[in-house]
Amino acid sequence: MGAFILFLKSGPLFHVDGLVMSENFIELRNVRKEFAGVVALNDLSLTIRKGEIHCLAGENGSGKSTLIKVMSGVYQPDSGEISIDGKAVSQLSPMASIEHGVQVIYQDFSLFGNLTVAENLAMNVQLREQRHILNWRRMREIAREAVSRLGVELDLDTDVEKLSTAGKQLVAIARALMSDARLIIMDEPTTALTGKEIETLFRIVKDIQSRGIAILFVSHKMREMLEISDHITVIRNGEKVADGPTRDFDEALITRHMTGLDIVSEPYIWDREKYGLMPARVETRNLSFGTDLDDINLAIKPGEIVGLSGLLGSGRTELALSLFGMMPGYRGSIMLNGQETSLDTPQDAIKAGVAYVPEDRLSEGLFLTQGIDRNMLSTSYEKLAPGLLIDRKKAEDWVDTMIRDMQIATPTGKKLVKELSGGNQQRVVIARWLLTHAKFLILNGPTVGVDVGSKAEIHRIIRELAQKEGLAVLMISDDVPELVHNCNRIVLMHRGAFVEEMASVDTSEDQISDKLKNLT
């Protein structure tokens, strides 16, 4: 035994002559994939080197997810080659891909909320070893080791559903690392995270990289890509349109590659002369609610777009909900158009001209299996039915006008909302509220999960509505550039109170990001 160890330590055995280790982990060459005649990936080549952080940028529908599925063995390419460690892999199955060390962290994390952190972590090992009987003590050890390897604190006995999004993500990352991963693909990992959590995530990603594990970061948030990655590949319509070291890119360039268009954003200027003397659309005086809201004084005049940011749990969503009548029992007063109004139900708020586009438009805002028309009209039926019956002709007109105004990509108003892209879905929700002739629009995360092109379009529509129609807008977002470009004022909230208000013309994105990071 001793001799054996000595022999190993002497070393030379490890360097087999003639076998030059490849610097590339995975290479895709001229990969093509079609689905029923629609080209999803066209002649696409991609190389990920060992231990690099590689960003894959592209809008929704550009082929990003198809590419992930090709690498994880879920889809077989129609033509083209894949090689791992310099060796061609003929058929990459999901199992083979995992054996080669490719791990995908999906957006929904694929965790079991009803099971503990320990069990979630140890389950893969359990299944891989094809054990039939569990050893709970060993499972806990496996889990403890996985968590300590990540250098974070996680209570192993908590049910996963009790963790925050960031916590769940950590569990998913820890699980991916357990299986001797060599490439971790992260699909939109920062979507639901706050500034501070993103910072932690990036620290962990760098740490993983330092162990020689490559990371493919799939995203459409430019600032993050530029901050974290070594190399960027941009794809559009299934084709690679650019790739190179990150230092060669800037935001404008990535956007141009992703959309094929130049998107210029100018800061939003509020027309003080036109709207300054009018009464505020909404004004709160000493608005408080339990520990969620603490003495909030906010006034938004017509035409203003006020940005609101803060960490999750800062009370920003509660403020939005209280202005939409969903927090009855608040203290203080709310004035709408100069008149004190009590907002105890959403119906009160809607009648008073308040509109709310929720954070999670899918679960809170849209009826996915219904058509665009019904979704748009769902808050307007009272107006459409003066008597007993709905005025169908008028309803159709309204829907057609809105589809045109909001530039929703659809041949007809009957198309089901679930078949639309994220950007178009968001437009349907906004259109619904415009049909109620809202005077005050609350947008909570207006472009979460929306691609760059649609995002710019939604921003344009909102700004136009504010400028021309005098709509007052409260825009809640984690996306700092979004706030800086679209709001005339930005308010930061923390622990239920306003901590700072800034005019966006004299504030840079970095200043706001720093302030957000320093909130604890």
Add this chain to the structure above:
Amino acid sequence: MAWFQKSEVVIAGILVLAMVIIGLVNPAFWSLDNMFSLLRSNVIIGIMALGVLLVMISGGIDVSFPAFAVAAMYLTVKGMIYFNYDGVVLPFVAAATMGALFGCLNAFFVYKFRMIPLIVTLGTGSMVRGFLLGIVGTSMININKMPDALIDFGKSDIVNMVKADGTTYGLTAMILVYFGLAVALHLVLRHTTIGRGVYALGGDPEAASRVGFNIRKITFFIYCVAGALAGFAGLLHSGMIWLANPRDFVGLELDVIAAVVLGGASIFGGRGSVLGTMLGVFMLVMVKNSLIIMKIDTTWQRVVVGVIIVIATAITAWRDRRANA
């Protein structure tokens, strides 16, 4: 999780409280005689509840088991009479196997066509009951025709007591069968990969298949075991009441589901335990038993069961929603 937050502890607490109250109203409740008879009433509902628990953890629901139980029971007893067989082991194996086969039918539709378990089991239950009455027969098999082996087995007691007036009473040995099955299911759920797979399936079916669980295998396991437990319970029931009635068990699904929900299992799947279910079964049986002692009309017992289902489901749903928030 702190111990006092565990569902089982909460249920046990409520159970003790209920027992104290019932005992105060009716001191006879605490008599050994009554306790033994209560435990006896736990056996059949309890074994069936174990099957329903399994299905509910996986995120499904089963309303077909009373039909499977009655079919397995009636066919087995008929078979025993036909072959003049007087053993016990083989008939129980036969009844459980029949139940498992019926369960496979459920699993097939649930897995293959991704159908909602409620609809599948409503359909299969109705079919099996219909076939039984239509083809096999509708006549009851009374004590004079019932196989003696079955009756003797059902009669066996663990302890026998003599009352002051000379009548005897005992604790049925069937309670051991029930406890044995419960322990077995507990071990499977808690300590085997397939058991954890049931929880995983109830937690997130998509994630379960991504991690590498064999969903087909787990689905078949769940419904076959549930069916086997029902078939077994059905035959045991006939041995205990010395009667094989093809129209038995009508409406029992509601009692059993109420007991399982009362025991803390989530209607959304992913949550539930054997101990909790056993406590739930005991509570339900106790409440119904007390209503009988208090001479309350059977129609009102249905109302009580309905109320229990609604309240218990509301509480567990509220608990689960809070956990997800």
